[in-house]
Amino acid sequence: MWAGGSMIWSETNSLRVGSPVTQALSIPRVEHKKGMVFVHQQRVLYPGIQETASADGWALKETRIHVFRAAQQAVDPVASADPSLAHSSHSHLDARANRDDDAPYRFSYTPTSPLLFLYSALTHNPHKIHYDQCWSIGKEGQRGPLVHGPLTATLLVELAGQVESKKLKEFNYRATSPKVLDEEIRMTGRWSEDGMLMLEAKQGFKVGMKATATFV
Template sequence: MTALDLDWMTECVGRSESVSDTITPKLVTLFNATLAPYVAPASPAETSLGIHWCLAPPSTPTHDLDQDGHPMKGGFLPPVSLPRRMWAGGEIEIVEGLRIGDAVMRRSTIAGFRTTEGRSGPLCFVTVQHDISTERGVAIRERQDIVYREAAKTSSQKPAADPSGEPREDSSPDLAWTVDTSPTLLFRYSALTFNSHRIHYDMLYATEVEGYPGLVVHGPLQATLLLNLAATLHGRTPRRFGYRNVGPVFAGNPLRLAARRKGDDIVECWSATNRGTIGMKAEAGW
């Protein structure tokens, strides 16, 4: 990364934007239809957990999208020179549940960034703070970590789907779900979130350009499923939920979602592929 890039990124820290949306009955119906039966019970007036990731998506015109389907750089997020962008993790604090009919305002602020060297080359992590409010006040506070990476390697250097050294599932859960990560599920979730990143629906792009062995399961989709799993196990909506992507998960295979109690008010969760490798780790607290 050049010094100019870092200068531009430093200037972006503290930048904010606000966007609004309304939680319609139709959105709630489509969300539940996409994820059922893997949603925690909710009252008729409440929304299912994780629906806030479907609110106020960027409405970038198609002609302003980049090759990967993301909006072209130069908008709200810093102009990171590394081309590949994905969720790295984050944490949410649920102050109050969202309700059907709520008018929602999300204020987003670029909180900081850091650069490091990973196994695949240079990495840049950008942290964004979101405050999601209704007329009753702040409902959700969220820290979102986004990672930028280098372009894919040549075809002869593409990583294996299940490289050695990845963390593996090694414990028995108190509750587990097995989800079919079909291309249909990925398409529906992309539609719910208006996410046009091509790694989630364009097989040729995902394999030939990005270098993945298949379509990539969304990070927020895994986080949503684990959040609902933790709430189902504990019987109540958690106050805090932190999650971290450990490795990519690919469509077409069963994904095991597991949760285990770590005390009266803590549940640890994880997603695991059919080979036992971990895709995401999370922890919920009450």
């Protein structure tokens, strides 16, 4: 599972479409928590072809946090369902959900099966939980195929990109609950008192991802 991560953009170096890029990959940290393994993967991207990594020549630093757990037996999707989701249909998006309308930055979309399949192909992700209904419900105990964490993070980065006259410097995100297809996801961005953009991706009344963005 994709638990979260961060991205930092250089203020001086950039990556250009059509130009070579060098990537350095490392695993600086592995944690064991409650029967799960958290793997921190760091990727540093440099413009051009680099034989050796330099301290100041990077353009993008990315950290990805993946969670691994032991395989589980087939589960009863009814017994394992989250009771808080029992009334999460669109008809129950009452006035509380409308509070998202006052966010200065917002975006909504409904993930579909073709979208998740194409994103799996684009990112070379063969995990069946994103496109196989029977597997997602019968094997994983979910309500249906799950939306990719990186897809949500990418859309939140794009939402942060709506900020005018500022350049994105750092983006940190954390997945908090799974999101399924065919149900609207609402993304919002609000400024904190200290000038940080606070971002959320929400499905129903449940926040599926939280993120922060800082600018220069």
